[in-house]
Amino acid sequence: MPDYNLSHLDQLEAEAIYVLRETAAQFRKPALLFSGGKDSIVMAHLARKAFWPAKMPFPLVHIDTGHNFPETIAYRDEFVAALGAELLVGSVQESIDAGDVAEEKGVNASRNKLQTVTLLATIEAHRYDACLGGGRRDEEKARAKERFFSHRDEFGQWDPKNQRPELWNLFNGRRHEGEHFRVFPLSNFTEMDVWLYIQREEIPLPSLYFAHERDVFARNGSLLAVTDFVTVQPGETVERKLVRFRTIGDATCTGAVESAARTIEEIIEEVAASRQTERGTRADDRRSETAMEDRKREGYF
Amino acid sequence: MDILRFTTAGSVDDGKSTLIGRLLYDSKSIFEDQLAAVEESSRRRGDAVVNLALLTDGLKAEREQGITIDVAYRYFATPRRKFIIADTPGHIQYTRNMVTGASTANLAIILVDARKGVIEQTKRHSFIADLLRIQHVVVAVNKMDLVDYDQAVYDGIVEEYKAFASRLDNLVEILTIPISALNGDNVVDKSDRMPWYQGPSLLYHLETVYVGGEHNHVDARLPVQWVIRPQSNEWHDFRGYTGRVAGGVFKPGDDVTILPSGFTTQVKEIHTDAGLLPEAFAPQSVTLTFANEIDISRGDMIVKANNPPLVSQDIEAMICWFSQTPMAERGKYVLRHTTRETQAAIQHVRYLVDIDTLHKVEGGRSFAMNDIGRVGIRTAVPLIHDAYRRNRITGSFILIHPGSNETVAAGMIL
Ligand SMILES: Nc1nc2c(ncn2[C@@H]2O[C@H](COP(=O)(O)OP(=O)(O)O)[C@@H](O)[C@H]2O)c(=O)[nH]1
Ligand SMILES: [Mg+2]
Numbered sequence: 246m247p248d249y250n251l252s253h254l255d256q257l258e259a260e261a262i263y264v265l266r267e268t269a270a271q272f273r274k275p276a277l278l279f280s281g282g283k284d285s286i287v288m289a290h291l292a293r294k295a296f297w298p299a300k301m302p303f304p305l306v307h308i309d310t311g312h313n314f315p316e317t318i319a320y321r322d323e324f325v326a327a328l329g330a331e332l333l334v335g336s337v338q339e340s341i342d343a344g345d346v347a348e349e350k351g352v353n354a355s356r357n358k359l360q361t362v363t364l365l366a367t368i369e370a371h372r373y374d375a376c377l378g379g380g381r382r383d384e385e386k387a388r389a390k391e392r393f394f395s396h397r398d399e400f401g402q403w404d405p406k407n408q409r410p411e412l413w414n415l416f417n418g419r420r421h422e423g424e425h426f427r428v429f430p431l432s433n434f435t436e437m438d439v440w441l442y443i444q445r446e447e448i449p450l451p452s453l454y455f456a457h458e459r460d461v462f463a464r465n466g467s468l469l470a471v472t473d474f475v476t477v478q479p480g481e482t483v484e485r486k487l488v489r490f491r492t493i494g495d496a497t498c499t500g501a502v503e504s505a506a507r508t509i510e511e512i513i514e515e516v517a518a519s520r521q522t523e524r525g526t527r528a529d530d531r532r533s534e535t536a537m538e539d540r541k542r543e544g545y546f
Numbered sequence: 547m548d549i550l551r552f553t554t555a556g557s558v559d560d561g562k563s564t565l566i567g568r569l570l571y572d573s574k575s576i577f578e579d580q581l582a583a584v585e586e587s588s589r590r591r592g593d594a595v596v597n598l599a600l601l602t603d604g605l606k607a608e609r610e611q612g613i614t615i616d617v618a619y620r621y622f623a624t625p626r627r628k629f630i631i632a633d634t635p636g637h638i639q640y641t642r643n644m645v646t647g648a649s650t651a652n653l654a655i656i657l658v659d660a661r662k663g664v665i666e667q668t669k670r671h672s673f674i675a676d677l678l679r680i681q682h683v684v685v686a687v688n689k690m691d692l693v694d695y696d697q698a699v700y701d702g703i704v705e706e707y708k709a710f711a712s713r714l715d716n717l718v719e720i721l722t723i724p725i726s727a728l729n730g731d732n733v734v735d736k737s738d739r740m741p742w743y744q745g746p747s748l749l750y751h752l753e754t755v756y757v758g759g760e761h762n763h764v765d766a767r768l769p770v771q772w773v774i775r776p777q778s779n780e781w782h783d784f785r786g787y788t789g790r791v792a793g794g795v796f797k798p799g800d801d802v803t804i805l806p807s808g809f810t811t812q813v814k815e816i817h818t819d820a821g822l823l824p825e826a827f828a829p830q831s832v833t834l835t836f837a838n839e840i841d842i843s844r845g846d847m848i849v850k851a852n853n854p855p856l857v858s859q860d861i862e863a864m865i866c867w868f869s870q871t872p873m874a875e876r877g878k879y880v881l882r883h884t885t886r887e888t889q890a891a892i893q894h895v896r897y898l899v900d901i902d903t904l905h906k907v908e909g910g911r912s913f914a915m916n917d918i919g920r921v922g923i924r925t926a927v928p929l930i931h932d933a934y935r936r937n938r939i940t941g942s943f944i945l946i947h948p949g950s951n952e953t954v955a956a957g958m959i960l
Contacts, residue, residue: 249795249827250758253549253628262831263790266772270844270885295831297819298784299776382619389618406607408616409953410642410868412649413942414790415882419951433630435621519577535606 254442258291261430263414264393265295265377268428269302271418272375275428276333278364278546279305279325281317282493283450284379286324287439288430290448292377293328304331306376308364310356310495311338312474317493320451335367352478353465355498361545365401368425375418375426378546383435387538393432399423401544427546437516444509453490456507461486467500547623550757553632553647553680555671556657561688565657565727566620566633569749572734575622617647626753641901641916642868644671645956648678649942652757655684655748660693660724664706666902672707673901676714677864677918677958679935682755683711683720686748690740691726697742700724713904719755723748761828762937766794766802766850768826769884769940770842774833786817786833787842792884792939793932794850795827796834801851804842805930810851812837828939845886847930847940855940857928862896862960864920864934867913869947869954875911879954883929883943890945894922913955920960934958 251259265288268275277292279285292301305325325332337356340346346362349355368376382389390405394416397403409417418426434442443450460471462481469475471483474497488501489512506512537545554562570576584600620631632647634640648654654675658668668685675683685707693699704722711720723732724743731737734749746754774786796802800813816823817833826832834848842848849855867873873892881890897906898919906920913919934941945955 248758249761249763250548251830253547256549256829259790259829259831263771266788266831267885270772294819295788296772296774297817297833298778298781298786299774383621386618389620390616405616410646410956411953412646412944412956413938415942415944417882417944417946417951417953419880419946421951433619433621435623435628437623438628538606 254438254445257431257434257438257442258294260414260433261288261291262295264416264428264430265292267394267416267418268375268377268430269296271416272426274371274373275303275375275377276306276368276371276373277301277303277377278379279307279321279332280379280494280546281307281313281321281324281451282379283439283443283454284381284431284434286448286450287434287442288377288379289324289328289330290446291430293330300329303377304333306333306335306367306371306373308335308360308367309337310360311336312356312472312496314451314453314470314472314493314496316451316453324449333367333371335363337363339363340366352476355495357495357498358540358545360495361401361540361543364546365544368401373425374420375428377428377430379431380427380429380546381431381434381436381439382429385537387535387541391427391429391432393429394418395427395429396420397425397427397544401425403427403541403544405538405542437513440509440513440516444513450509451493453493454512456487456489456504456511458485459488459501460484461488461501467498468502470496470501472496547625547627548757549628549630550653550752550755551630551632551651552653552655552752553634553644553651554655554657555634555644555675556688557659557665557667560657560659561727562633562657565655565686565688565725565733566631568727568730568733569629569631570620570622572730572749573622573624617643624749624753629752641670641674641918642866644674645678645866645868648674648680649938649956651678651680652760653682653684653752653755654680655686658685658687658703658707660687660689660699660703663703664710668707669710669904670901672711672714673899673904674918677866679938679958681718681760682757684748684751685720685722686727687722687724688727690724690731691729695724695731695737695739697740700743721745721751723751762793762932763827764794765853765855765932765937766796766800766848767792767855767932767937767940768796768832768834768848769886770844770846770848771885772844773842784835785839786835787848788831788833789848789885790831791826791828793828793937794853795825796832796848796850797825798822802836802848803851803854804840805847805849805855805857806928807841807846809840811840845884847884849930855930855932857930859925859928860893861923861925861929861931862920863923863943863957864918864960865913865945865955865957867915867917867955869952870915871947871954872915873913873955878948880946880948881923881925881929881943881957882946883931884940886927887946888929889926889948890923892921893924896920896922921957923957929959931959933960
């Protein structure tokens with residue numbers, strides 16, 4: 246008998262496609278949360294495969310903090326057009342203008358946490374009952390506890406101590422009116438798997454991921470980019486450096502790393518040799534030991 | 547490179563977290579910032595040594611109480627393999643977590659404290675590994691450093707374990723390894739301190755154990771997940787039936803039967819966005835087209851015409867009860883099996899298993915949390931299934947409470 250053994254990337258792909266199709270089948274109105282970061286790009290790529298040659302049966306939803314790197318938005322619009330998918334934008338600025346949420350104050354102010362309000366409002370307005378997210382279990386210790394199908398109550402809250410057990414490939418997406426699910430097809434991918442998959446599938450990425458020269462300054466142990474959204478404080482020195490980003494999020498809290506990696510191959514080498522997690526560059530995770538769990542309980546991605 | 551999924555089991559303090567920490571550390575899968583964060587928390591908690599358990603115990607409540615509440619998944623890779631670890635809590639009331647971790651595992655590491663030997667927990671965990679049909683078990687006799695790396699202690703434990711395990715019928719392969727998770731003996735490299743041990747190191751075994759036979763490649767089964775109808779000009783007549791192959795191999799030209807309708811047709815093509823595939827096998831996610839246009843929808847099962855599964859409204863199964871709320875006598879639940887849901891009534895409680903003695907206890911009428919036993923179930927529509935021992939996918943189900951929507955039990959069809 247031939248050896249019917251799948252490579253690890255093939256296994257991860259098959260699993261993710263299964264989860265995406267299960268989401269389409271079990272929910273009335275799913276949506277795919279698209280940030281323009283590599284994980285959501287890979288997820289959208291997999292969604293295209295899962296339903297090909299039909300279009301994916303859900304829209305992409307971008308929760309826009311208004312604090313984006315321009316490269317992210319340019320990439321987003323091109324990528325969505327190429328997919329032929331529908332894009333919906335939930336605006337944090339609008340939530341602020343409507344008085345639903347207050348802008349954080351102080352030097353370390355960020356709209357990262359505010360996104361939760363906009364996200365939940367968008368889910369409610371469109372009555373989405375499942376939101377696909379690109380979260381991975383290797384990213385962060387609270388995420389290591391996530392289910393593929395993760396229940397949220399009518400306030401969008403996650404109760405990590407009381408989750409539905411998930412066995413074999415049987416996913417229980419039953420819910421009451423007003424509740425929704427977060428679904429994580431990439432749960433079992435690691436950062437390295439994502440890069441290897443991007444390489445194999447030749448998925449184009451935003452230029453931010455590759456080494457480029459940029460004005461940056463050090464703050465709280467991160468290298469922040471000089472943008473319109475941050476004010477360089479007295480005592481902070483701006484330097485021009487060759488950098489790239491390991492994750493892409495709100496420009497106010499996503500740190501760059503010094504790097505000369507200009508190709509996927511070079512990035513893979515760099516990731517393999519790296520002794521820091523990718524979220525080590527994220528100020529939002531370092532606010533406290535359980536910052537991610539706290540945000541997730543409230544309904545964060 | 548392929549994937550090995552394993553689970554760790556053992557009582558509290560047997561060294562599970564230390565072992566996982568060591569595997570991650572020695573394979574360079576712990577990052578400096580993670581280690582720094584763990585060192586910082588350990589210091590704040592006043593731990594004498596860096597507590598590697600904090601790497602896996604991620605929830606606030608877990609960190610506060612110093613216990614593991616829920617299954618956590620950890621990842622590491624060596625040049626040979628990617629590993630997915632389900633780290634399950636060892637506390638007695640958490641049988642359900644081990645069952646959950648075991649349901650997707652190829653291998654279970656059962657830790658035994660060399661000073662304590664085989665205890666009830668060891669038997670419990672072995673029974674669950676057996677029930678869930680994990681094909682490879684590693685009994686890691688840990689803390690050998692505390693018994694002076696004494697061969698006689700190890701041999702005694704191995705003998706006792708083998709005597710017990712002979713009463714379990716499914717375990718395909720049991721390997722016993724003497725280790726010290728703390729010092730790293732026989733974890734990644736063979737240890738000089740136990741020259742009498744002839745076998746492989748733990749990591750070498752994990753890297754090389756054969757898991758190619760985990761899926762059934764004989765009985766062709768495809769539970770239909772979703773039907774693709776592009777309704778575009780280019781793909782006007784395209785009807786693709788998608789799903790994850792649950793067993794066997796499908797090729798273009800194969801005669802297939804659609805269940806429950808019983809219609810027959812041939813596989814026309816196997817589609818992916820990158821072109822056609824010559825065959826499809828478990829656990830691939832695929833899209834099939836068929837020679838004839840027939841009515842097929844989610845929940846149907848595509849099988850080879852000459853190799854049908856079982857079809858019945860009455861099934862016998864082993865179940866493990868997960869919910870705080872005990873099973874209602876002759877209760878009705880939603881049963882989710884492959885890609886279909888149906889109503890199910892518990893008709894008979896045949897027996898509960900005392901998992902410390904492996905004795906069958908008859909006369910019970912209900913299941914409480916963590917109870918394991920055999921039931922007779924009647925379903926509202928026929929289940930298209932195989933015995934769990936033949937196929938883990940088509941032989942497994944969960945029960946859902948129709949009011950709370952909670953997953954209350956997991957079942958394996960006999
Ligand atoms: N001497 C010795 N101590 C060990 C060994 N493995 C674990 N320990 C200690 O046993 C205690 C419990 O270990 P831990 O990994 O937290 O156990 P868990 O509850 O199974 O996760 C800790 O103090 C460890 O340092 C070993 O091989 N030798
Ligand atoms: Mg532990």
